[in-house]
Amino acid sequence: MFQRARAVALYDGTARDLVHRLKYGDRLDLGRAMARMMTSAGAELIAEADLLVPVPLHAFRLWRRRFNQAALLARSVARMSGIPCDTRSLVRVKRTRPQVGLTRAQRAENLQGAFRVPAAAKPRLAGRRVLLIDDVTTTGATGNAASRALLRGGARQVDLLTFATVSAGTD
Numbered sequence: 636m637f638q639r640a641r642a643v644a645l646y647d648g649t650a651r652d653l654v655h656r657l658k659y660g661d662r663l664d665l666g667r668a669m670a671r672m673m674t675s676a677g678a679e680l681i682a683e684a685d686l687l688v689p690v691p692l693h694a695f696r697l698w699r700r701r702f703n704q705a706a707l708l709a710r711s712v713a714r715m716s717g718i719p720c721d722t723r724s725l726v727r728v729k730r731t732r733p734q735v736g737l738t739r740a741q742r743a744e745n746l747q748g749a750f751r752v753p754a755a756a757k758p759r760l761a762g763r764r765v766l767l768i769d770d771v772t773t774t775g776a777t778g779n780a781a782s783r784a785l786l787r788g789g790a791r792q793v794d795l796l797t798f799a800t801v802s803a804g805t806d
């Protein structure tokens with residue numbers, strides 16, 4: 636579904652530690668440095684993108700965590716690159732279980748029908764090249780489900796930029 640994927644680092648050691656501190660340790664201050672690395676690692680994709688779209692959280696998860704780490708990273712990448720960040724064109728309509736601890740098949744199933752492009756956002760997406768932003772990609776299930784919704788919503792192309800990836804070479 637997504638065309639190309641880039642990440643700063645393998646999800647291991649320091650990279651894993653940074654993600655955990657940002658996401659579960661409320662270390663929002665780390666987001667800027669992480670976004671700087673993403674801006675550099677994703678330069679090729681950013682150069683071709685019209686819009687940056689963060690992977691959204693469901694409203695309940697957002698309320699619980701109080702921030703969306705993907706949106707935080709996307710806003711910083713937008714400031715650094717000059718590509719606009721659009722947080723309203725993709726919504727998470729299904730309250731999915733956390734992907735952590737699920738098998739590849741369960742992850743894909745968990746995300747089925749999870750994302751939607753609101754009708755009002757379709758004109759903003761029509762024919763645009765979207766760069767989807769998230770903190771981590773593991774199996775690509777989240778990236779694929781979000782990309783499918785964006786393409787159905789009218790986007791021309793979707794690439795994926797994350798801070799970390801569990802496996803290299805997801806092109």
Ligand SMILES: O=P(O)(O)OC[C@H]1O[C@@H](O)[C@H](O)[C@@H]1O
Binds near residue numbers: 734735773774778
């Ligand atoms: O869907 P896959 O790529 O397997 O897992 C990555 C997702 O699982 C979450 O923890 C991450 O924040 C990301 O949204």
